[in-house]
Amino acid sequence: MKASSEHSITQFDVNSLTPHPDNPRVHSKAQIKQIANSIESFGFKIPILVDRNHQIIAGHGRVEAAKLLNMAAVPAVVANDLTSIQSRALMIADNKLTENAQWDTQLLANNFQILNDLDLNFDLDVTGFDYGEIEQLLILDEPALENQESLLDIDASLPAVSQLGDIWQLGKHRIVCGNSLNSDSYKTLLGEQTAQLVFSDPPYNLPSSTIGKVCEKQHGNFQFASGEMSQEAFIEFLTTVFSHCRDFSNDGSIHYHCMDWRHLQDIITAGLSTYDELKNICVWVKDRAGMGSFYRSQHEMVMVFKKGGATHQNHFKLGQNGRYRTNVWSYPAVRMVDDTGSDSQDALSIHPTVKPVAMIMDALQDCSRQHENILDPFLGSGSTLIACEKTKRCCYGIEIEPKYINATIRRWQAMTGLDAVCLSRNKQRFSELEQHGENTHD
Secondary structure (H helix, E strand, O other), X not given: OOOOOOOOEEEEEHHHOEOOOOOOOOOXXXXXXXXXXXXXXXXXXXXXXXXXXXXXXXXXXXXXXXXXXXXXEEEEEEOOOOOHHHHHHHHHHHHHXXXXXXXXXXXXXXXXXXXXXXXXXOOHHHHOOOHHHHHHHHOOOOOOOXXXXXXXXXXXXXXXXXXXXXXXXXXXXXXXXXXXXXXXXXXXXXXXXXXXXXXXXXXXXXXXXXXXXXHHHHHOOOOOOOOOOOHHHHHXXXXXXXXXXXXXXXXXXXXXXXXXXXXXXXXXXXXXHHOOEEEEEEEEEOOOOOOOOOOOOOEEEEEEEEOOOOOOOOOOHHHOOOOOOOOEEEOXXXXXXXXXXXXXXXXOOOOOOOOOHXXXXXXXHHHOXXXXXXXXXXXXXXXXXXXXXXXXXXXXXXXXXXXXXXXXXXXXXXXXXXXXXXXXXXXXEHHHHHHHOOOOOO
């Protein structure tokens, strides 16, 4: 017998619809919420299917989502022509047949890339994909990162341009040459904005000689926390900066702070007095050992704190989305690349403690979304900003030493081909100030 295809769509009171008692498809609360988000974004566009007794054949999840949204009625098609046996079989088929299809991963990535480049009034996770999955798709077409970042184009001996108090706009990023101990630096930097994640590499309260003689000769000590502070003073120093980071970030935000093993107790003390939770301690394991006497040092710590009680972002979820992440982070140390393209020495000419951009990128992708604000109160030579540029996030950074502001800007300009603009000096471009010699000494 040929079944009729003449069916009209009718609005039904949600309370008049009966779920099929033998529906084998189980909908979690999380999935019902996903469906509800989709309905809120696009409307209830796909009618449900019911039998002549208004028992649901297809659309159990959508009806539950409608109830969650306090909808009075939903669109439905009545399958008067189906027997109870056919209805039962169709209920199973409707759920199973979609599972037998496969994704064209490249086309899926292309679709998300098109959507991601638009100014949407909804989040991409209304598609049912977790944000961690979406970001993995978005980077499919991105060039693979090399293990070692080339810093060949950055010459630390170039003329000084930036000076204390400067505010620089680097595309969508903003940095301030200022003191991260002062709350005014954050107000100037962020305005009414707040950060969704913090990543910082504070000074370790160690003299530069502990890093190496080359570092000591080229850089000298940092302006703060280069071994001159007592334990109490260093804890107070960290606590002050962490408090500012907390005050200018969202509830539920994750804050990553790097530290040497010698001051692990200090940073934990400062962090626990400031934040609401120590989520974990990650260990950056390098590809080679550095300085040391009683065991050479080959690792650094990355403390993972959380602000507030709101749910934090987690886009790896123990590997569920294809990103298998542990608290052991294995990344090569950043090295200089000479003009032959081979490794030469540590990247000490730009900054004494450069962090791998790839490591920061992974941390940003773990607990933030594209286009969100990332705060770094110790910007250094700008690795966080470069990581933000590569992952399409907005970096807000503070750095007190003009020479490192200069290095950050030159790194970003070499990477993007764009020009930084000094907002505090009549929006003059960095290249103009550099060319005309309008600068101060570092």
